[in-house]
Amino acid sequence: MNVLLVDDEPLELEQLEYLIQPIFPYWKLYKAADSCQAMAISQQTKIHLAFLDINLPGKSGLELGADLRLHNETIDIIIVTAYQNFHYAKQSIRLGVVDYMTKPIIQSELADILGKYRNNRSQSEISRLIHDALTIIHEKFADKLTLPDLAGEVHVNPTYLSRRFHDEVGVSFSEYLIQYRVEISKKYLLSRPDWSISAVAEKTGFNSQHYYSTIFRKSVGKTPKEYREKGK
Structure with a gap:
């Protein structure tokens, strides 16, 4: 879009x-x-x-x-x-x-x-299945959410969900989840200055500060610290 x-x-x-x-x-x-x-x-x-x-x-x-x-x-x-x-x-x-x-x-x-x-x-572009899957991702992005977990929540086979998700959303489940976590983390970086970078990473589902910083820089073009400083 x-x-x-x-x-x-x-x-x-x-x-x-x-x-x-x-x-x-x-x-x-x-x-x-x-x-x-x-x-x-x-x-x-x-x-x-x-x-x-x-x-x-x-x-x-x-x-x-x-x-x-x-x-x-x-x-x-x-x-x-x-x-x-x-x-x-x-x-x-x-x-x-x-x-x-x-x-x-x-x-x-x-x-x-x-x-x-x-x-x-x-309505014709996003099916009820993918709508429900996206809703769950938006609610549970901070958890250790995997494709099999998500498939179990919406009661379909993981392979089938993976194909339908990519066809309708345009990216894979893992790509969407990571990007959504990055976007939420950007909000936390600016709205919660009392949280450390490590805390922001944990609150948005990343398993380490190093991995989070690497993904963030690749997506945004700057480190979480640089992004926070610019937003002050």
Whole structure:
């Protein structure tokens, strides 16, 4: 799933990315600061969902949404604004947006909107089996969860689950679990400064700090300590 985030405030982009990634760690997120950057991305990559801030330099988010829709008729659009303005809401309805959000974005509200989006768009893509498997992973990621354990929870053969998981999610069970743990650990690194790196590793299911740091650096491009320092 390719998702475009457009906002001229870098902190707003980082916050939105921070909220989305733990829920959907394998969504590919593209970030843009204005309509020109956004259109350049959309011309190179098929975007499935776009979060557009209304107040952008140059063209507004609503104008950008119209341009994106002309280029890609199937794109879903969520408008984000700091103002509860009926005029904006009315224009958003005309544009056919999926939803309309006001800042500051609340995590529970975002999760609800993304849940509705996933249900509306992906029922044919994600089966009940894989939906249940993902739910268990999200609940038990900190445990020593193995593919046979997961298969037992959803009452299917491990080989069958492995094949279905890869076919529907696009990555293997182990790849998804590791990436999900990394995304949750990023949240802990910033929200729990009192936890040591070793404690974060343990809380997210990694069996050693060294292994965790190696995986984190490979995924994020910096060590957990560097990531925490940058986020202060």
